[in-house]
Amino acid sequence: MPCDTLVVGGGAAGLMAAIAAVDRGDRVTLLEKNDRLGRKILISGNGRCNLMNTDSDLAHFHDADTGFARRALEAFTVEDTLAFFHDLGIDTRVEKRGRVFPASNQATSLVRLLEDRAQRTGVRIVYSADASDLVKSEGYSVTTADGQTFDADRVIMTTGGTSAPSIGGSDDGIRLVCALGHRSTSFYPGLVPLETERSTLHKLQGVRAMVSAEALVDGKVVKQDEWEILFRYYGLSGLIILNLSEAVAPFTEGGNVSIRINFFPGMDADTLEEKLRGRWNRHPHRSAAFSFTGLLPDKIPPVLLPLLNIPSDRPAAGITQEDGRRIAEGLTAWDVRVLDTRPFAEAEVMVGGIVTDDIDPRSLESRISPGLYLAGEMLNVHADLGGFNFQWAWSSGWIAGQGA
Numbered sequence: 376m377p378c379d380t381l382v383v384g385g386g387a388a389g390l391m392a393a394i395a396a397v398d399r400g401d402r403v404t405l406l407e408k409n410d411r412l413g414r415k416i417l418i419s420g421n422g423r424c425n426l427m428n429t430d431s432d433l434a435h436f437h438d439a440d441t442g443f444a445r446r447a448l449e450a451f452t453v454e455d456t457l458a459f460f461h462d463l464g465i466d467t468r469v470e471k472r473g474r475v476f477p478a479s480n481q482a483t484s485l486v487r488l489l490e491d492r493a494q495r496t497g498v499r500i501v502y503s504a505d506a507s508d509l510v511k512s513e514g515y516s517v518t519t520a521d522g523q524t525f526d527a528d529r530v531i532m533t534t535g536g537t538s539a540p541s542i543g544g545s546d547d548g549i550r551l552v553c554a555l556g557h558r559s560t561s562f563y564p565g566l567v568p569l570e571t572e573r574s575t576l577h578k579l580q581g582v583r584a585m586v587s588a589e590a591l592v593d594g595k596v597v598k599q600d601e602w603e604i605l606f607r608y609y610g611l612s613g614l615i616i617l618n619l620s621e622a623v624a625p626f627t628e629g630g631n632v633s634i635r636i637n638f639f640p641g642m643d644a645d646t647l648e649e650k651l652r653g654r655w656n657r658h659p660h661r662s663a664a665f666s667f668t669g670l671l672p673d674k675i676p677p678v679l680l681p682l683l684n685i686p687s688d689r690p691a692a693g694i695t696q697e698d699g700r701r702i703a704e705g706l707t708a709w710d711v712r713v714l715d716t717r718p719f720a721e722a723e724v725m726v727g728g729i730v731t732d733d734i735d736p737r738s739l740e741s742r743i744s745p746g747l748y749l750a751g752e753m754l755n756v757h758a759d760l761g762g763f764n765f766q767w768a769w770s771s772g773w774i775a776g777q778g779a
């Protein structure tokens with residue numbers, strides 16, 4: 376069947392690109408390696424899909440400081456995205472920090488309605504079509520692993536990144552476009568838990584707390600946030616760590632990455648010391664660990680205080696001026712050395728990808744191979760936790776589809 380535009384990869388960016396291209400009147404074929412579309416959408420947000428964020432601040436998007444992502448995000452905005460999904464039939468609910476979820480609380484709603492919209496408007500979808508070769512001649516030919524060949528005037532590559540390999544995450548598309556002359560950066564797991572020195576906090580396995588934290592590379596703060604932390608046997612996880620991880624992922628090998636945790640968000644050591652001193656004076660009979668009950672999750676003080684050389688059972692009355700200072704400083708700036716990220720299997724995104732200098736930011740067309748368009752996570756653009764990565768996929772997919 377002849378087609379004008381071939382879209383390779385039926386995830387968020389590919390579905391959006393196919394819909395945008397068919398809306399422009401193209402005959403569109405969409406190839407998807409899996410036997411169903413949008414598998415990452417289905418597992419996103421714990422099955423609820425945090426599909427976008429109401430905050431349109433470009434600072435949430437990371438494109439190696441090239442400004443590349445701005446064009447697409449300003450051309451298909453947060454408002455456009457909301458209007459698109461409302462029109463599709465997805466009612467939305469906004470949760471803390473502007474995170475937008477479908478009112479159904481089901482990621483399946485999105486995939487079903489996007490697939491229906493694509494099919495109803497004439498996109499031909501080919502499932503279990505694993506693109507293994509991409510050749511430029513007059514137009515483009517894509518050959519799949521089972522030997523089928525698809526020809527088109529234009530091709531939009533939306534094969535995503537290498538996170539979640541068990542459901543299709545791969546560098547397939549990156550290799551295919553590099554064979555046409557594009558360049559890729561190295562890539563790293565992002566929005567991922569972090570492995571840390573095991574000697575310290577591993578005893579807190581399973582404990583959650585609201586904290587603020589800074590990510591440091593070579594002693595310099597590169598990102599900070601306030602959100603929930605989750606202690607794991609191998610290190611640190613939770614929303615705050617996933618969000619900080621993208622900023623340190625490329626630097627973990629050198630070993631100069633650390634996370635500085637403040638267990639009392641909004642307080643500095645002086646304020647905390649004064650507060651604790653008041654509690655110890657009021658309840659001098661309580662043990663050092665018990666004196667934190669009502670302030671911190673109960674499991675935290677018995678683990679942290681000994682690490683500050685304060686026996687957990689020391690009565691509050693026996694906490695000296697110097698001890699108090701050490702506790703306040705320790706609990707507002709607890710440094711944990713990061714050894715590595717967890718693997719791609721546990722990452723939400725890939726940090727890195729196809730170098731964007733070779734792509735026109737207005738249309739997402741390749742400057743190296745005209746008629747080739749790229750969108751979504753395979754490009755060297757990723758974003759903060761909170762729906763921003765899907766926003767990039769929707770916006771870039773739309774622009775590539777329109778551009779093609």
Ligand SMILES: Cc1cc2nc3c(=O)[nH]c(=O)nc-3n(C[C@H](O)[C@H](O)[C@H](O)COP(=O)(O)OP(=O)(O)OC[C@H]3O[C@@H](n4cnc5c(N)ncnc54)[C@H](O)[C@@H]3O)c2cc1C
Nearest residue numbers: 384386387388408419420425506535543751752762764765
């Ligand atoms: C566990 C998890 C939770 C997440 N939660 C959120 C969230 O709540 N909010 C958010 O904004 N982001 C979230 N993300 C990130 C988000 O899923 C991605 O940023 C987004 O899916 C990227 O879209 P994409 O279309 O570029 O790539 P993908 O969605 O990965 O789509 C790429 C598609 O291409 C297909 N493909 C790959 N190779 C080939 C090939 N050779 N031939 C044919 N097809 C191929 C793949 O099977 C896939 O269907 C989450 C990611 C994970 C892993």
